Amino acid sequence: MTIKVKQLQKKSKKNSAFAQHKSLSIQFSLDGFSFCISNSETKEILLFTEYTFSSSIASPELLLDKIIRVFDTDKDLQQDFTSVFAIHQNNLATLVPNKLFDRNNLAPYLKYDVKTLKTDFITYDLHTIIAANTVYIPYVNINNYLFQNFGEFEYKHHSTVLIDKLLNYSENDSEEQFFVHVSPSHLDIVVCKEGKLLFYNSFSYNTKEDFIYYVLFTAEQLQMDPNSFQLTFIGDIEKESDIYSITYTYIRNIHFMNPINSFFTDSEDFSNHSNFILIA
CATH class of the missing domain: 3.30.420.260 (Protein of unknown function DUF3822, C-terminal domain)
Known part of the structure; x- marks a missing residue:
């Protein structure tokens, strides 16, 4: 499967690439994989890279194979980061108001919209603005791989980030x-x-x-x-x-959408309204 790579570095601030402390944000779905590296102290974006697949990957297992290949070949990912944040983008989720939410019994919230298995790991994100939670199935195999590479890290479902932003x-x-x-x-x-x-x-x-x-x-x-x-x-x-x-x-x-962040201004590869979940 062909992988198309788009990479953009902010030209006006090249010296920022030498920041001593860096944060890594990752977003992945069955359609692609992208990541953003930023200065941990100033929050300034240093690098954004996007991999898009020629067609959707058939399973989380095959997606992990692609992600491993990216990590093995992309030198920007082969460095130390002060923090890592991963975003799971899939349709294995639902939004549950706090009044109806029981964190000890998550499976019933998904049973009408998502085909689940008894072995599925189900978790939730607490929204920061609304009184609700996103209940979802993350890609556990990818979480395990990221933990092996970076140790402790934070992750959320893409809808949680999108709604709150x-x-x-x-x-x-x-x-x-x-x-x-x-x-x-x-x-x-x-x-x-x-x-x-x-x-x-x-x-x-x-x-x-x-x-x-x-x-x-x-x-x-x-x-x-x-x-x-x-x-x-x-x-x-x-x-x-x-x-x-x-x-x-x-x-x-x-x-x-008018951009909140001007990182993609003057870019030939990315539009200002793209990648709102990862960069805003």
């Missing part, structure tokens, strides 16, 4: 904000207002018709008029894509 981003907006985070094989929809979460869900899609169906279905359920509300795209999508075109057919007010 978007709530912070939109806390001063008095209008409802309809965000769509795009990945190669699934989309996350987050609707919020003044820092409060109104809706979240994740959908798998194979075609552009699947994609627009979930967007319009969500808008209908929330009684949001496609002719009036603003949709903000984040992630792996560009204006020239088929997904953007079909969305614009039904929703007229479409925007790309």
Whole structure:
């Protein structure tokens, strides 16, 4: 399987690459693997690298094989880090309000949406802004590999990071904000207002018709008029894509997220609205 590599280093601050203390943030899914290295003290981004697979990996076991190959060949990952943070991106998760949450009995929360096995390890993330938890199945084999390489590290589900960042981003907006985070094989929809979460869900899609169906279905359920509300795209999508075109057919007010971090400004390989979960 061919691996396409995109690597970008912030040209205006090359001397930052010599930072003595560095942090590593990793995001992985069955579609790809990316990582960010930053200065532990100043939080300045030093390096971002993205590996995208030509097609989705069939299993977490095969994904681990790819990740091991990356770690064995990418010298930027072969150094000491003061901290490591991993983000599991998959659709093996659900959001549970605190009022209904029992941390000692996690399996029932997933049984209606996710096919689980008795041997699955299920965990949860506590949200920092809303009174809810993300219950999910992490890629345990990858966690074990990272532990072997780095020792103790922190990890979360991608939806936890996405929701909390978007709530912070939109806390001063008095209008409802309809965000769509795009990945190669699934989309996350987050609707919020003044820092409060109104809706979240994740959908798998194979075609552009699947994609627009979930967007319009969500808008209908929330009684949001496609002719009036603003949709903000984040992630792996560009204006020239088929997904953007079909969305614009039904929703007229479409925007790309304005970057919080200017790291990708002037980049030919990455858009400012991409990689919001890992860099924001």
